[in-house]
Amino acid sequence: MENIYLLMIVALAILAIADLVVGVSNDAVNFLNSAIGSKAISFKTIMIIASLGIFFGAVFSSGMMEVARKGIFIPEQFMFSEIMIIFMAVMITDILLLDFFNTLGMPTSTTVSIVFELLGAAVAMALIKIGASETETLADLGNYINSDKALMIISGILLSVVIAFSVGALVQFISRLIFSFQYEKKIKHFGAIFGGIALTAITYFIFMKGLKGTPYYDDLKGYLTGNELYIIGGSFVFWTLFSQLYSSLFKKNVLTFVIIMGTFGLALAFAGNDLVNFIGVPMAAYHSFEAWTASGVAADSYSMETLAKKVPTEPFLLFIAGGVMVLTLWFSKKARTVTETELGLARQDEGQEKFQPNALSRGIVRFSTRISEGIGAVLPASAISTMNRQFEKPALAKGMKKEDAPVFDMIRASVNLMIAGVLISIATSMKLPLSTTYVTFMVAMGTSLADRAWGRESAVYRVAGVFNVIGGWFFTAFSAFIAAAIMAYIIYLGGPAAIAILLFFAVVLLVRNYITYKKKSSLNKEADSLKRAESSSIQGVIQESAENIAAVASRSNKIFNDAIIGLSKEDLKMLKKSKKGTTKLTAEVEEMRDNIFYFIKNLDESSVGASNFYITALGYLQDMSQSLEFIGKASYKHVNNNHRKLKFNQTRELLELQQEMENLFTNIKDAFTNKDFEAIEILLQNKEALMAKVSEKVQKQIARTRTEESSPKNTSLYFSLLMETKDLAEAVMNLMELYNKEYDSKVPVPETATH
Template structure:
C-alpha cells in the first residue's frame, strides 16, 4: 500500500512542474504588460529583468507555503490517506482549469483557483467523513474547514478588486494632472523627484517588506521595524540623487529605470506570492509523506496534525521551481496570448476590440456618463478646462504601415501600473495573504487606463465588457474550481489508484489536445480569400486593392450561395448552418473594413479625396451583398431546422437553374477583377436584364403553382423570399460593377 502513496507523490511532483508551466503562462500577464505596452525597453531586456525577478522571488516564497498546508482546512481533522486524496484532486483540477483559460487567452487568478480547489476538495472529504460518522452532522463541517483564515483569504481577494482599481485610478489621475501627456519637459525638471518616490516605494515594499514572508526576515527585522523612517528617508535621498545623475549623464528619462526596476520588483513579488499556487500542495504532500513514513502508522489512522506546525523551507526545491518558471517565461507561446488581452483592454489608442458589448457594459457606461455629467456641473468651468488641458493627448503622425510601433500607453502609466501593483502585492505577501496578483495587476491597469481617459465614448462599452468578462471569468474559476476539485476528490475516494490513473491520463490527454489546438491556432495562416484593409493613399492604389477584395468577396458569395441551394435541396441542416457561419465571417470582415474608414481617410494624399468616395461606395455595396446573403442563409436554415416541408421538385429545379446562371455570372466577375480587365465590365452590366428576367419568370411560375397545386404556405414564403433576396443580391453586385466601370472609364 505504501507504493501507491509514493507513486502519488511522484505524480504530484510531475503535476507541479506542469502546473508551473501552465501557471506562468497565465500569470506572465501580471509583470510583463506594463513594460511591453509602453515599449520603453526592448522585449529581450524585459524578459531578462523579469526572469531575474522570478528566480530571486522564488526564494522569498517559503513563508507562503503554509497556506496550502493549513490556510483552508484543519489538517489535524484528516488522516494521511484523506489528505493525499485532497492534494491529488486539487493538482489535477488546477492544471486543467488554468490550461483551459490559457487556451482561451483569458487571464485568470491562480490564487482563486488554488484556494477554491482546496476548499472544494476539503469540503467533499469532510462530508464523506461526516456521512460515515454516527455522531456528526453537516453542522460539524466547520470543524474541518479553517473558516476564519479561508474567509480572510477570500474576502481579501474580493476586496483587492476595489482597492487596486481605486488606488490605480487615483494615483494615475494625480500623476497625469501633474505631468500631463506632454510629460517630457516636466520629467526633465521633476523626474528626479518622481524617480525618488517611485523607486523608494518599489524598494521598500517589495525588496524589504517582501522579506517578511521569508526565513531571512529575522536578520533584517531590527532595521525594518525600528529604523523604518530613517530607512525610507535614506532610500528616498539615494534614489532621488541616482535619478538626477542618471538623467544628466545618460540624457534619458528616469521612467525607463522605473519601468525596468518595477518589472523586476513585480516579477519578484509575483513569484514570492504565487509560487504557493503551483508547488505549495506538492510540497505539503511531500512533508506529509515524510511524517507518515517516520510514524510507522497506517495511512488511514495517521493524523496530519504535523501540518499545523511550521515546516522548514526547501531552498533547493524553490530554486528548481524558479528555474522552471524562468524557462516557461521564455518559451511559452500561451503567455503572449494572455498578455495581448490586458494590453488590448488598457491601450490608449483605438484598435480592434476583442470583446462585444453587453447589457451590463452598456448600463455601466451610460450610468457613469450621467454621473460624470452631474459631477461636472458642480465644478467651475475654469477648473474643468485646466484639468482637461492636462489630459490632452499628443498627436503622433506615423505612416500607416508603422502604426504597430506606437506604444499601447506611455511611460508614466507604465510606471504607475508597476509601482502601485508591486506595492499592493508585497504588502499582502508580508501579511502572508495569498493575494491574487492577477486581480491586482489587472485592476490597477484598468484603473489607470480609466483615469487616463483611454476609455473614451468610442471604446468604453467594449473595454468595460472586456473587464466584466475577465472578472466574470475569475468568479467562474472559483465556482468551477470548487465543484471540479470536490468531484475529483470523490472520484478518487471511490476508485483509489484506478481513478487516479484514469484522471491523470485524462489530464495528460486534454493538455496535449489543448497544446496542439493552441499551436495550430498560433501557426494559422491567414486564408488567401480573407478581405484586407486598404493601405494605399492614391486613387489608383485604392482601385487595385479594392479589386482584390471584390474578387475574393464574389468568389466566396458564389460558394456560399451554391452551398445554400444544395443544402435546401438535400435538407441538410448542418450544411446550411455552416453556410450561415461563412456568411457571418464575410460580413464581419466587411464590417472591419467599414470600421477602418476613419483611419483610411486620414491616410489619404491630399489629391485623393475622390478615392475615398469610391472606396466608401464599394464597401456600401459589399455590405448590401452580405446582408442579402445573410438573409438567404438565415431563412433557409430556419426552414430546414424547423423541419418544415421540403421544397417541391420543381421549386428546387428552378432554384438550381438560377444558381447555375448566377454561378456563371459570378465566375466571370471574379475573373475580370483578378485579371484587372475592367473594360469587360460593360458586358457584365448587359447581363443584368437577363438575370432580372429569369428571376421574374420564376416568380410568375410560383404564382401559378400557388393558385393551382401548392399546399404549403411555408414553402411559398421561403421560395418568394429566396427569389426576391437573390434579386437584391444581383442589384447590389451590379451597382458595384457600375461604380467600378465608371471609375475605370474616367481613368
C-alpha cells in the same frame, strides 16, 4: 499499497509541471502588460527582464510553500491516505480550471483557485469522515478547516478589487493633470521627482513582497522591520538623483527605466509568491509520502501532523520550476491571448471590442455620464477647459500605422506598475491576503478610466468586459470549491481506478482545448482575413484592396454554396457553417468601416478621392455581407424548424443560380488575385443576363404559386432567397463597376516580388 501512493506522487509531479505551464500562461498578464502596452522597450527585452524576475523569484521562494500544507485545513485531523486524495483532487481540478480560463483568454487568480480547491477537497474529505463517525456532527467541521483563513481571503478579494481600481484611477488622474499627454516637455522638469517616487515604490515593493519568503528575508528582516520610513526616504533621495542623472547623462526618458524595474519587480514577486500555487501541493504530497514511508504505519492510520512543521523546499526542484516557468513565458501562445484581453480593455483608442454590452454596463455608463454632466455643471468653465486641455490626445504620427502605435503611453504604464507594487507591498506588510492578478488588473482598469480611455464610443463595451472578468473571478472560487470537492469524493469512492479515469479525462480535455484553441487561432490568422487599407491614393487603395476583394469573393462563394446546398440537402451542419462564415465576414467588414475615421485622418489634402472610393467599396461589401447573412439565416431557420423541403423545381432552380454565382465569384477571385483589372470589363458584360435569370425564376414561381404551390413557408422562403440573391449580385456588380471606373489602365501594375 505503497506502490499506489508512489504512482500518485509521480502523477502529482507530472501534474505540477503541467500546472506550471497553464499557471504561467494565465499570470503572465500581471507583469507583462504595462511594458507591452507602452512599447517603451522591445518585446524581446521585456521577455528577458520578466524571465530574470521569474527565475530569481522561483529559486528563492522556499518559504512560501506553507499555504498548501496547513493554511486551509488542519493537517493533524487527516490521515495520509485522506491527504493524498485531497492533493490529487486539487491538482487535477487546478489544471483543468486554469486551462479553461486560458483558452477563453480571461485572466484569473491562481491564488484563489488553489485556495478554494484545497478548501473544497478538504471540506469533502472532512464531511466523509464526519459521516463515518458516530460522535461527530456537521458542527465539528470547524475542527478540520481553517474557516477564518477562508473568510479573510474572500474579504481580501472584495477589498483589493475596489481599492486597486479607486487608487489607480485617482493617481492616474493626478498624473495626467500634471503631465498631460504631451508629457515629453514636462518630464524634463518633473521627471526626476516622478521617477524618484515611482522607483522608490517599486524598490519597497521588491523588498517587502518580492523578497518575502526567500531564504535571505530572515537575514534582512532585522534591518527592514521598524526602519521602513528610513528606507523609503533614502530610496527617494537616491532614485530622484539617479533619475536626474539618467535623463541628463544618457538623454533618455526615465520612464523607460521605471517600466523596466517595475516589470522585473512584479515578475519577481509573482514567481516568489505564486509558485506555491503550482508546486506547493505536489511538494506537500512528497513530504507527506516521505514521512509516511519512514513511519511504518498503515496509510489510513498515519496522522499528518508532520505537515504542520515548516519544511524548506529543495533548491534543485525550485531551479527546475523556475526553468519551466521561463520556457512557458517564451513559448506559450495562450499567455499572449490572456494579455490581449487586458490590453484590449485598457487601450487608449477605439477599435474592435472583444466583449458585448449588457444591461448592467449600459446602466453604469448611463449613470456615470449623468454624474459627469452634473459635476461639469458645478465646476467653473475655465477649470473644465484647463482639464480638457491636459487630456487632449496627440494625433497619430504621420506614417505610423494604428496597430504599431502604443496601446497607452509610458505615464500610464509607470503608474500601473507603481500603484500595483505599492498596494501589494502594503497588503503584505499588514498580512492581508490578496491576489496579484486582481490588483494588477483592477489598477490597469482604474488608470484606463481616469485616462479617458473609456470614452462614449467604447465605455459600454469596456465596462461589460471588466464585469465579465470579475464575474470569472467569482466563478473561479465557486467552481474550484465545487469541482475539487466532487473530485475528492469520486477518488474516495473509486480509489486508484477513479484516479486513472480522472487523469485520462484531464488529458483528453487538455488536448481538446489545445486543438480548439489552435483552430481558433488559425481562423483568426487565415489567409483570406480582410486587411485595412493604408494607402493615400485611389490607385494605391485599388492595389492594396485587391487581396480583400479576392478574399471576399472566395468566402462569399463558400458561404453561398453552403447555404443553398445545405438547404437542398437539409444539412444543418452545412447551414451552420454558412452562418458562422457570414458572422465572421460581417464582423471584419464592420471593423474596416470602424477604421474609416483613421484612414481619412491619415490622408493628405490631395487624396480625398481615395477616401470616397474606399467608403463606397466598403458600402458594397457591407451590402454583400448583409445579403449573405439573410440567405444563411433564412435557410437555417427553415430546416431547423422542420418545414417542408423545397420542391424539386425550386431546388433545381436555386442550384442553377448557385452555379452562376459560383462562376461569378471564382472569376472575381482570379481577376483580383492576379490583379488583372482589365478582366472586370468582361465580368460586367454578364450582369444583365444574370439579373434576367433571377427575374425569370421569380416569374416561374409566381405561376407555380397560382396553380400548384401548397406551402406558404416554401413560397415565402423561395421568393426571399431569389430577391436576396438578386441584391447580392447587384452589390457584387456595383463593386466591379466601381473598380472598373476608377482603375487607370495607364498605371502599371507593380510586379510581385519574388524571393
